[in-house]
Amino acid sequence: MSPPATSSHPGPTLTHCPYCSLQCGITLRPTVRGMPGPLALEPQEGFPTNRGGLCSKGWTATSLLDHPQRLLTPLVRVVRGDRTSAFRPASWDEALEQVVEAVTGAQDAYGRDAVGCFGGGGLTNEKAYALGKFARVALGTAMIDYNGRFCMSSAATASNAAFGIDRGLPFPLSDVARAEAVLLVGSNPAATMPPAMQHLDAGRAAGATHVVVDPRRTPTAAGADLHLAPLPGTDLALANGLLHLAIREDLVDQEYVATRTTGFAAVRDGVAAYWPDRVERITGVSVADLRRTLEILTSARSAMILTARGAEQHSNGTDTARAWINLALALGLPGRPGSGYGTVTGQGNGQGGREHGQKADQLPGYRKLADPADRAHVAAVWGIDPEELPRPGVSAFEMLDRLGTPGGVRALLVLASNVVVSAPDVNRVRARLGALDFLCVSDIFLSETAELADVVLPCAQWAEEEGTMTNLEGRVIRRRRALPPPDGVHDDLWVLKALADRLGRGAWFSADPAAVFDELRRASEGGLADYSGITYARVEAEQGVFWPCPQAPAGEPDHPGTPRLFTERFATPDGRARFARVEHREPAERPDAAYPYVLTTGRLMAQYQSGTQTRRVPATSQSSVAPEVQLHPDLARRLEIGTADVVRLSTRRGAAHFRARVTDEIRADTVFVPFHWGGASAANALTNPALDPSSRMPAFKVCAVAVERIGDPDDDALLARPPEHTALSATTAPTLNQQLQKSRRKDLPVLAKNRFLQGVFPFTGEGLDKPAAIASELAYVVPEGVVSQALYLRAGNTTDELVCLVLVRDGVPMRYFPVGAKADVHVPLRVVEDIDGGSAVELRLLAPEGLAGTVVVDLGLVEH
Numbered sequence: 001m002s003p004p005a006t007s008s009h010p011g012p013t014l015t016h017c018p019y020c021s022l023q024c025g026i027t028l029r030p031t032v033r034g035m036p037g038p039l040a041l042e043p044q045e046g047f048p049t050n051r052g053g054l055c056s057k058g059w060t061a062t063s064l065l066d067h068p069q070r071l072l073t074p075l076v077r078v079v080r081g082d083r084t085s086a087f088r089p090a091s092w093d094e095a096l097e098q099v100v101e102a103v104t105g106a107q108d109a110y111g112r113d114a115v116g117c118f119g120g121g122g123l124t125n126e127k128a129y130a131l132g133k134f135a136r137v138a139l140g141t142a143m144i145d146y147n148g149r150f151c152m153s154s155a156a157t158a159s160n161a162a163f164g165i166d167r168g169l170p171f172p173l174s175d176v177a178r179a180e181a182v183l184l185v186g187s188n189p190a191a192t193m194p195p196a197m198q199h200l201d202a203g204r205a206a207g208a209t210h211v212v213v214d215p216r217r218t219p220t221a222a223g224a225d226l227h228l229a230p231l232p233g234t235d236l237a238l239a240n241g242l243l244h245l246a247i248r249e250d251l252v253d254q255e256y257v258a259t260r261t262t263g264f265a266a267v268r269d270g271v272a273a274y275w276p277d278r279v280e281r282i283t284g285v286s287v288a289d290l291r292r293t294l295e296i297l298t299s300a301r302s303a304m305i306l307t308a309r310g311a312e313q314h315s316n317g318t319d320t321a322r323a324w325i326n327l328a329l330a331l332g333l334p335g336r337p338g339s340g341y342g343t344v345t346g347q348g349n350g351q352g353g354r355e356h357g358q359k360a361d362q363l364p365g366y367r368k369l370a371d372p373a374d375r376a377h378v379a380a381v382w383g384i385d386p387e388e389l390p391r392p393g394v395s396a397f398e399m400l401d402r403l404g405t406p407g408g409v410r411a412l413l414v415l416a417s418n419v420v421v422s423a424p425d426v427n428r429v430r431a432r433l434g435a436l437d438f439l440c441v442s443d444i445f446l447s448e449t450a451e452l453a454d455v456v457l458p459c460a461q462w463a464e465e466e467g468t469m470t471n472l473e474g475r476v477i478r479r480r481r482a483l484p485p486p487d488g489v490h491d492d493l494w495v496l497k498a499l500a501d502r503l504g505r506g507a508w509f510s511a512d513p514a515a516v517f518d519e520l521r522r523a524s525e526g527g528l529a530d531y532s533g534i535t536y537a538r539v540e541a542e543q544g545v546f547w548p549c550p551q552a553p554a555g556e557p558d559h560p561g562t563p564r565l566f567t568e569r570f571a572t573p574d575g576r577a578r579f580a581r582v583e584h585r586e587p588a589e590r591p592d593a594a595y596p597y598v599l600t601t602g603r604l605m606a607q608y609q610s611g612t613q614t615r616r617v618p619a620t621s622q623s624s625v626a627p628e629v630q631l632h633p634d635l636a637r638r639l640e641i642g643t644a645d646v647v648r649l650s651t652r653r654g655a656a657h658f659r660a661r662v663t664d665e666i667r668a669d670t671v672f673v674p675f676h677w678g679g680a681s682a683a684n685a686l687t688n689p690a691l692d693p694s695s696r697m698p699a700f701k702v703c704a705v706a707v708e709r710i711g712d713p714d715d716d717a718l719l720a721r722p723p724e725h726t727a728l729s730a731t732t733a734p735t736l737n738q739q740l741q742k743s744r745r746k747d748l749p750v751l752a753k754n755r756f757l758q759g760v761f762p763f764t765g766e767g768l769d770k771p772a773a774i775a776s777e778l779a780y781v782v783p784e785g786v787v788s789q790a791l792y793l794r795a796g797n798t799t800d801e802l803v804c805l806v807l808v809r810d811g812v813p814m815r816y817f818p819v820g821a822k823a824d825v826h827v828p829l830r831v832v833e834d835i836d837g838g839s840a841v842e843l844r845l846l847a848p849e850g851l852a853g854t855v856v857v858d859l860g861l862v863e864h
Helices: 092-110 125-139 153-163 173-178 194-205 235-248 254-260 264-271 276-283 287-299 317-330 372-382 396-401 426-434 492-502 513-524 536-541 633-638 736-740
Strands: 013-016 025-030 039-043 075-077 087-089 115-119 144-146 181-185 209-213 226-228 303-307 340-343 411-415 438-443 455-458 467-470 475-479 597-602 628-631 646-650 655-662 670-674 688-691 703-711 753-764 767-773 779-781 787-797 803-809 812-819 824-828 840-847 852-863
Touching: 013 475, 075 092, 092 115, 092 411, 092 438, 092 455, 092 492, 115 125, 115 396, 125 144, 125 467, 125 492, 125 513, 144 396, 153 317, 173 194, 173 303, 181 287, 194 209, 194 812, 209 287, 226 287, 235 264, 235 276, 235 287, 235 317, 254 317, 264 317, 276 287, 287 303, 303 317, 317 340, 372 513, 396 426, 396 688, 467 513, 475 536, 628 633, 628 646, 633 655, 753 779, 753 840, 767 803, 787 803, 787 812, 803 852, 812 824, 840 852
Parallel strands: 115 144, 115 411, 181 209, 181 303, 209 226, 303 340, 411 438, 438 455, 597 670, 628 655
Antiparallel strands: 013 025, 025 039, 075 087, 075 455, 467 475, 597 703, 628 670, 646 655, 646 703, 753 852, 767 840, 779 840, 787 824, 787 852, 803 812, 803 840
């Protein structure tokens, strides 16, 4: 079977970064005339979310397209059924036949639900839709879920209950710059999606005030006007305490509550118990900071509350999100210009991936599998009887935890997910995968999960496929094919169609993404996430289309899409938002004598998700970043741990080893580790799989942990766990992309050199719209053959008015740094994209016209 004919562009291809939900606009260009690859990459200056910005992950994305560890052929076991035997290459026919025989064998012996599918939030809308359909139509199984259950499920459950709809940001990202006050809860965009910071920076440059809630002083928190550092797991009490104060100080928008909401009385009664002193004892946030936060939110003409995984990945994550929604509704924020409540989606297609059928209880368009009308609509589009559709299945961890048990899945198909790194309590998950009769994994590389499989299928990468993605704003965008995949590699639509053919259900499936999207449009029509009015042509012409976008009646103009929700009504039957009384409860696991500290986890800028891709990038910006545990100096002294010592973290589920990073940027009772690694430094060997009762979200963000020093800085062996297959440990050679883009070469060992643009300079302002040169000492051209990265900026301002420093690259502003009246600022950077050789870097100044004063400037750069 050959893949469908799709275009490969000999010239520039407008597409999007393959990583986070920001989905930055990029342009891919062939570096060799007349050949489709290798590809040079540059950001799109005019795309609304990134506006010419990219982080280090985006800049290095093309280096994986021809990576030497990439899978180029199906793999099967030398001894079939024996996963201790080695892999060997196989033909597609042999590999697919093994999958089909395992599927039919399991279902014949144990029933339809003995086969399961596990998807990913990085799949295109077309592939997510096709996988959900494949499970229900080709396999007839209820057992399907995806890794987005570990990401957005609590936020989605809360938003659906409160607003009647779940779209992470119910407004364009650019609206963040319009808000006079922003409260970020458990979000660190400076590290997780750096180009988004320009929207926050623009707001601050215009005078906005930002508050960040995080147990660590992250780069985002360091740049905020106020940082609240609560004990992990107490965000709900913090939100209830702020609402208590708002009610007591008569700051509730009574007209909004009366006309646009229901259920406030019960919430008012509930938060009466969250008086400020009690909230301070629960959270560790002072009463003064509580009052200051509320003053910031209520004195601004426009305000936003944005939550993310720090608040939501808990066993009470849904209730916590509801508590912050309650506060937003009481202040009258949702639906107001420049205001609102939103949740910051993480994965690349985390929004679209949860809309079209990968979830256990869901059908396309956010339709419900348990709803007879929804079943009838989708069944009609699919051409089957509604009774053929299975009932809702179980959530991601529940499915994984029952693998190989009576009544559980016996044969599992995994697409675009690495559960051996990303699931909680991964030792338990690994054991359950080992109990399967059969495991098939489709991936780009031999991930930790693929290492355990019976059959591994290679798949096309982002630049080799067509489709759509839906970013954190609900903007549907195009992923366009820039070059063909390597010979013998197919995308997941082709694989699902080929399997369906062999299962006798091929007539219901297509491998053509355009045909699949057209069917998705019809399946979603009339649903909450209505894509029926969205076409590939419109997406390209309009830089994306916001859903819901229903199909316009014949003869009428196209529906414009819906950039801003809730301006007139909410998506509930009566058009009103729902308050819900929620109570703080202790985390599922509290510290005790054996495990005396609190562990929390999160992301680093250099790595993405389970690291299957970014840990293989040869660039030093990715490959040199190691797993570290952050410890407060007080805790480190108590345990006699020094910087770079090897530390063992132990919980009731397992242990993991990390290098120590001693820093005052974290609470003294809390330790932090990143979750991007497997092996000896697998953070999720520690995490608690206790589930939220509503969303079934595991408690990734808080558990009890013991900490001990086990080695000196040079005890590298304590951090190494040999992989089960040599593919993961193979030496990474320079890729063809890197060899042909010499100004971007980062695979060769080069000593780093520090460079500083600094001094004390008088200035006279030329206007707030005119970035003025300050001094020649603050202008610099990066030498050819090296790459420069900005590490920090320190600045002071002697005047009585706010001024703003602008970091300019080749005449284009990269970052804005407000410096308050007679104040200073220190911003740890490492969030600005790499600056290539030949680029001109300069610091300029925005100040009111005629304002005279002095600035103190210190910009630190490092060159590789």
